[in-house]
Amino acid sequence: MKNNIRINELCFSTLSSNNPNSLETYLSQGGYSTWKKIVNDFTDKQEIIDLVVKSGLRGRGGAGFSTGKKWSFINLESDEIKYLVCNADESEPGTCKDRDILRYNPHAVIEGMLIASYAIGANVSYCYLRGEFMGEVYKNFKQALNEAYSNNFVGNNILGSEINIELHDLIGAGAYIVGEETAMLESIEGKKGFPRYKPPFPAIKGLFNSPTIINNVETLASIPKIISNGPIWFNSIGTKDSPGFKCFSVSGHVNKPGNYEVPLGTPFKDLLELAGGVKNNKKIKAVIPGGSSVPVLPGNIIMNINMDYESIANAGSLLGSGAVIIMDENTNMVKVLHRIARFYYSESCGQCTPCREGTGWMYKIIDKLLSGKGSLKDIETLESLPNMIASSTICAFGDAAAMPVESFIKYYKNEFLNYIKNED
Amino acid sequence: MKDKDLYNIPSEACTKINEWLLKFPDGEKKPAIIYALHLIQKENKYIKSKHVDALANLLNLKKIDVYEVASFYSMFELEKVGKHTISVCTNVSCMLKGSDEILAYLERKLKIKVGTSSDEYFLKDERECLAACCGAPMMQVDHRYYENLTKEKVDKIIRDIENEK
Amino acid sequence: MKIKINNKECVFDKGDTLIQIADRNGIHIPRFCYHDKLSIAANCRMCLIEQAGANKPQPACSTPAIEDQEYFTNSDLALDSQKNTMEFLLINHPLDCPVCDQGGMCELQDLALMHGRVKSRYKEDKRVVVDHNIGPLIKTNMTRCIHCTRCVRYGEEIAGIKEFGSIGRGETMEIRTYLTSAINSPMSGNMIDICPVGALNASPSHMKGRTWELEKVKFISNHDCVGSNMDIHVLENKVFRVVPHENNKINEIWLSDRDRFSYEALDHNERVKKPTAKINGRHTEVEWDQAFEIIKNNLDSINSNDVSGLISANSTIEEQYLFQKWLREMDINNIDYRVSQNDFRYQTEEPFPKIDIPIDDIENMDSILLIDSNITYEQPILSHKLRKLFLKNAKINSIHTYNYTYNFDLENSILINPNFLVDILIDFVEYLSITSNRKFDIPAEIRKKFKGNAKKSVQEIAKNLLAKKNSLILLGSSLVSHPDYQLLKILTNMISIMANSSKGYLVENCNVAGAWLTGCMPNTTKKISKDKNSRFNVLEAINNKLDSYIIYNLEFIDFYHYKELKKSLDNAKFVLGFQSFVTEEEKSFYDVILPLATAFESPGTFVNIENEWQSFAQGCKPYYMSKEGWKILTKLRLQNGASIDNSVDYIDVLNEVDSVVRNQKFNMEEKYNNLVIEKKLNTGSLTRFGGIDSYYIDNIVRRADSLNKVNSKKNFISVNKKTLEANNIDITKNKLIVRQNDNTLLVELIIDENVSDNSVYIINSNKEYYELGKRYQPIKIENV
Numbered sequence A: 001m002k003n004n005i006r007i008n009e010l011c012f013s014t015l016s017s018n019n020p021n022s023l024e025t026y027l028s029q030g031g032y033s034t035w036k037k038i039v040n041d042f043t044d045k046q047e048i049i050d051l052v053v054k055s056g057l058r059g060r061g062g063a064g065f066s067t068g069k070k071w072s073f074i075n076l077e078s079d080e081i082k083y084l085v086c087n088a089d090e091s092e093p094g095t096c097k098d099r100d101i102l103r104y105n106p107h108a109v110i111e112g113m114l115i116a117s118y119a120i121g122a123n124v125s126y127c128y129l130r131g132e133f134m135g136e137v138y139k140n141f142k143q144a145l146n147e148a149y150s151n152n153f154v155g156n157n158i159l160g161s162e163i164n165i166e167l168h169d170l171i172g173a174g175a176y177i178v179g180e181e182t183a184m185l186e187s188i189e190g191k192k193g194f195p196r197y198k199p200p201f202p203a204i205k206g207l208f209n210s211p212t213i214i215n216n217v218e219t220l221a222s223i224p225k226i227i228s229n230g231p232i233w234f235n236s237i238g239t240k241d242s243p244g245f246k247c248f249s250v251s252g253h254v255n256k257p258g259n260y261e262v263p264l265g266t267p268f269k270d271l272l273e274l275a276g277g278v279k280n281n282k283k284i285k286a287v288i289p290g291g292s293s294v295p296v297l298p299g300n301i302i303m304n305i306n307m308d309y310e311s312i313a314n315a316g317s318l319l320g321s322g323a324v325i326i327m328d329e330n331t332n333m334v335k336v337l338h339r340i341a342r343f344y345y346s347e348s349c350g351q352c353t354p355c356r357e358g359t360g361w362m363y364k365i366i367d368k369l370l371s372g373k374g375s376l377k378d379i380e381t382l383e384s385l386p387n388m389i390a391s392s393t394i395c396a397f398g399d400a401a402a403m404p405v406e407s408f409i410k411y412y413k414n415e416f417l418n419y420i421k422n423e424d
Numbered sequence B: 001m002k003d004k005d006l007y008n009i010p011s012e013a014c015t016k017i018n019e020w021l022l023k024f025p026d027g028e029k030k031p032a033i034i035y036a037l038h039l040i041q042k043e044n045k046y047i048k049s050k051h052v053d054a055l056a057n058l059l060n061l062k063k064i065d066v067y068e069v070a071s072f073y074s075m076f077e078l079e080k081v082g083k084h085t086i087s088v089c090t091n092v093s094c095m096l097k098g099s100d101e102i103l104a105y106l107e108r109k110l111k112i113k114v115g116t117s118s119d120e121y122f123l124k125d126e127r128e129c130l131a132a133c134c135g136a137p138m139m140q141v142d143h144r145y146y147e148n149l150t151k152e153k154v155d156k157i158i159r160d161i162e163n164e165k
Numbered sequence C: 001m002k003i004k005i006n007n008k009e010c011v012f013d014k015g016d017t018l019i020q021i022a023d024r025n026g027i028h029i030p031r032f033c034y035h036d037k038l039s040i041a042a043n044c045r046m047c048l049i050e051q052a053g054a055n056k057p058q059p060a061c062s063t064p065a066i067e068d069q070e071y072f073t074n075s076d077l078a079l080d081s082q083k084n085t086m087e088f089l090l091i092n093h094p095l096d097c098p099v100c101d102q103g104g105m106c107e108l109q110d111l112a113l114m115h116g117r118v119k120s121r122y123k124e125d126k127r128v129v130v131d132h133n134i135g136p137l138i139k140t141n142m143t144r145c146i147h148c149t150r151c152v153r154y155g156e157e158i159a160g161i162k163e164f165g166s167i168g169r170g171e172t173m174e175i176r177t178y179l180t181s182a183i184n185s186p187m188s189g190n191m192i193d194i195c196p197v198g199a200l201n202a203s204p205s206h207m208k209g210r211t212w213e214l215e216k217v218k219f220i221s222n223h224d225c226v227g228s229n230m231d232i233h234v235l236e237n238k239v240f241r242v243v244p245h246e247n248n249k250i251n252e253i254w255l256s257d258r259d260r261f262s263y264e265a266l267d268h269n270e271r272v273k274k275p276t277a278k279i280n281g282r283h284t285e286v287e288w289d290q291a292f293e294i295i296k297n298n299l300d301s302i303n304s305n306d307v308s309g310l311i312s313a314n315s316t317i318e319e320q321y322l323f324q325k326w327l328r329e330m331d332i333n334n335i336d337y338r339v340s341q342n343d344f345r346y347q348t349e350e351p352f353p354k355i356d357i358p359i360d361d362i363e364n365m366d367s368i369l370l371i372d373s374n375i376t377y378e379q380p381i382l383s384h385k386l387r388k389l390f391l392k393n394a395k396i397n398s399i400h401t402y403n404y405t406y407n408f409d410l411e412n413s414i415l416i417n418p419n420f421l422v423d424i425l426i427d428f429v430e431y432l433s434i435t436s437n438r439k440f441d442i443p444a445e446i447r448k449k450f451k452g453n454a455k456k457s458v459q460e461i462a463k464n465l466l467a468k469k470n471s472l473i474l475l476g477s478s479l480v481s482h483p484d485y486q487l488l489k490i491l492t493n494m495i496s497i498m499a500n501s502s503k504g505y506l507v508e509n510c511n512v513a514g515a516w517l518t519g520c521m522p523n524t525t526k527k528i529s530k531d532k533n534s535r536f537n538v539l540e541a542i543n544n545k546l547d548s549y550i551i552y553n554l555e556f557i558d559f560y561h562y563k564e565l566k567k568s569l570d571n572a573k574f575v576l577g578f579q580s581f582v583t584e585e586e587k588s589f590y591d592v593i594l595p596l597a598t599a600f601e602s603p604g605t606f607v608n609i610e611n612e613w614q615s616f617a618q619g620c621k622p623y624y625m626s627k628e629g630w631k632i633l634t635k636l637r638l639q640n641g642a643s644i645d646n647s648v649d650y651i652d653v654l655n656e657v658d659s660v661v662r663n664q665k666f667n668m669e670e671k672y673n674n675l676v677i678e679k680k681l682n683t684g685s686l687t688r689f690g691g692i693d694s695y696y697i698d699n700i701v702r703r704a705d706s707l708n709k710v711n712s713k714k715n716f717i718s719v720n721k722k723t724l725e726a727n728n729i730d731i732t733k734n735k736l737i738v739r740q741n742d743n744t745l746l747v748e749l750i751i752d753e754n755v756s757d758n759s760v761y762i763i764n765s766n767k768e769y770y771e772l773g774k775r776y777q778p779i780k781i782e783n784v
Ligand SMILES: Cc1cc2nc3c(=O)[nH]c(=O)nc-3n(C[C@H](O)[C@H](O)[C@H](O)COP(=O)(O)O)c2cc1C
Pocket: A058, A059, A060, A061, A062, A063, A064, A065, A067, A070, A087, A088, A089, A090, A091, A092, A176, A177, A178, A179, A180, A181, A182, A214, A215, A216, A217, A219, A220, A395, A396, A397, A400
């Protein structure tokens, strides 16, 4: 079965070459041909958007919202300035696919950004990389961008077409929350990363008050081939509601951790096998299937499901960003949750009351439990907090912080109870 | 974060900041704050009040606007730190692969507690995942990624730094 | 459009948020971050309500209503959400209500009672926030802060000076100023009011009394010309604190710091506590009757033409009216209120000091011209209106002698030496005479001064005024002392006519209009004065060295001719003061001093710059043995045999003033055919200029302790580099000597490019500057 899996055909296609990030490699695989054709034909914008809608591509940043539908929120008739932003702030714990796409296939991201900008009528587009990418990733991307400029794929009068699109690299400075799209807009504007309340949605009022579309690196890197190969090609891969390929970052207790781009709907078992199976032949205890923000699933549940949006949702979790964190039978779940809760506590932007106060409260209780000073009451309180935080904040960070706590206690309550010595 | 003397942003940095501003609509100055703070931090290792003053001046912004940004983003250091910043990711994937041991090893090796600095090193316990989970455990030294760490690998990395001097 | 809230049908307009609709319909939704004068933050999450069919609660403050939807503010989902938020807010809150100033009027406390869980489940350590000194007016207790960011938004949006920010992130985020910066805005006290908890407190009243012990009385501002409404809170017959009283036509819900904190002066140690009279050369406390007798005896023995009565434009209209009446009944006609004025030429009749449009109409202007106005500090409420205009994209232009700090941006500005203000206004007249289609007879004398081509910058501003439908020209209040003040007013008037603009002559005092209306000046209307022969104005009264002076609620430094006044007083036979405060030095000039209640301690009426009469009740009983001015003056008139009822009431006085002076016609002079132009300010050398520090402007604020700690009281002058070089000043030294006539002062030098060329900018903030000499006079600067 492993041999049947189609792997690394889309965003990671350049990995088959020795020099994956070079322009030559990208061109040799047909790169920029889609963009050239669009520029040459002045393809109707709506036509491109319709293609993307038909392809069924869903945003790879975590929420899984239909990309084509998002683009269609832009009013193409209006002559307002519009922006496209590529979200390269990758920082959902467990996720490391965007970093590799930017390292190994930067031109696909650039071409995707160009096509998306064109389709929504944006003349300026930004790629916002997280601050920690300042070294290799940023330099790599910057170099690719320079190549694209010098080949006139980007800039003024692109390939003689009179189409102008500026594409800029931006760099952050360390803040998970800036991955949230409206916080990213604030950050680009040079402010703290406080998410904005919605409405108005960015497609109406985004960057510098203008209509803006924000997409994830993987989403945009998928665009060129979707346009050139057509929606039918894309639809033929994956499942009905989850078409196409998806990069999964498999980490934790496996023999071959790594990014694997496979069709959606691939059975979890197969993915695990691709990643070399559980380390030291241990049993699998639990898996976080979509980044630390999604509910954890016990091994016995996930072993029987496929990696697509619906299957995982039906099992009670989310596909999220595609970060698959594998925990073997010896894993201390209280300690894992402690680590996750600490992350949300230190990354909450502090804007909304429930998240600012609640993430700290949850962390402090788990910390107390772990140090053996907790009580049954504390577990009760801990159980009630996720529900009090979720759905009540400006952005989804609150839900992200709540879901792990809720699910860890749900499945592993005994481990928590074991930490209680003095019953009161 | 206190000191009295004045700071002038070097002219090359001013040029870079002005070039950076070309990416944004006319008249927008704030979008340069993060980039400029990176430049300043690179030169000075950490950001002092005189830097904030100078940048606010250069961009014609309120000092509090610059300070808000400097204090929000975790990569900006507002207290004195050592020459090299070592950030060990201790988020979930790395923890599963033994990042705590790596961190403890570094503490012993460099003789500094996590979160503190010697003249040479600043050892940081990175709570935010650094997006190299498949290479866990990992750390960054001055923005360079080092993955699949072992004690031996850590020894080598530190040795290389020492040799570079 | 319609929605239902709690089954009640409510109509709304597109874009209205749920909280706005609920508020209009009397449906209560709890809130902390939402404030209807501020932008929406939607961060406290207290206002969550249920939308029928939605599984998530909606924040009412930021959610626009959807046509035909149903909403519930009291369903389980809504109440649970609110309860949850409340629990989160309280976990890190110190719950120290018994020792909190806000206790009893705290939004958090109120809501906690309604929404809180009975017992806190939070047992972890509470956050403790270190407080920083942010100046003398606001005392912080940031551990109580709930991060609603109202204060931050207030600074950015209303005050126009962002001073607070949110520093750091997450649970440890702190609301604070940059490092240890003190708050600078002249409207900072409003943050105390909008802070929903006890994190920001008024320093002077901090921890000194509890809300429920206070009585409140409405009062009208007595420090600028707009007449802000406020409430005085009284504790044990002392003013305890002052807060704004909403008046949407004037101050809305805001108050300047000056109005809020000046009450601190009331029990200053220079307060006049009892009547005193000079007996054998020494001031001795006397009884009221004794004082009255001494006054009568002295005034009876002096020719009425040799007496001058000078009254403050900060006194109530009742006092002003009775003052002139008392004097005129004794045939004393040398009355004036214009003590800081230096120019009395051109008009036989002083034009009514008024702004042509109502204050709230300023918000409808689309172009403004400021003429040398430091408006943000001198008239903070008017400045706030301009800020609102600015935010609505109106154009604000300015001609000024110093680049003042404004809380709005200027479109065009001209920096000019005070000697040339007249000339630049003539440039305007010249340019408008060509471009305006309004016919206006420009006096030949002014035509003669036309230079042929106005400066580009003048043209730009004039074009801007002409192009806009609603424009307004404001003449700055500190120009009152300019030697060409009357000329500046005439020119301003001409410009406003030709540019089809409204205009306003700003003034420094709260009741200039009252003084004008009640005829506290020579050449007043026939209705008030029967005296045909006009008498001395303040300048003439001082220069003519009269036998007697009666000074009402004024200190000597309030007079432009400060030193001349002192000489004349020294020379006089009988000097009478009605004073709330007196310094030891000034005391020696008086023969009798009557302790006068301040406006806080008396009922009264102030008429603001838009001719709005605003009456107020007595805030508290007069301090010490002082008495209300209207009572003293009534007594004095009775003693002179005036036919009034002994038992006259305050309200009778008000009624009389009202019927005698309210409906006067003001004929604003619009023809200046025979105008002779003679520019008086022409120093030909370095000129001293600069207004009065806004916390030194009158006898009350001068003594308000906390306000006076806001600015450093060091002596300093500001001069630009070019001027310093031209005067051979060694700029490496930070001290120098300034000289006016024979007087010198050692000062700190501030090299300041905001100062116009060839001039020395001094903010008058202590007596030494007055001893040095006058503003708008030549000055010399020398190396130490
Ligand atoms: C707390 C939080 C963090 C997020 N971090 C990321 C991120 O690091 N990268 C990303 O692409 N999307 C992130 N998102 C999702 C973005 O808000 C947004 O949905 C996404 O960038 C849209 O792109 P897509 O439609 O292509 O997925 C985050 C969302 C939240 C609420």
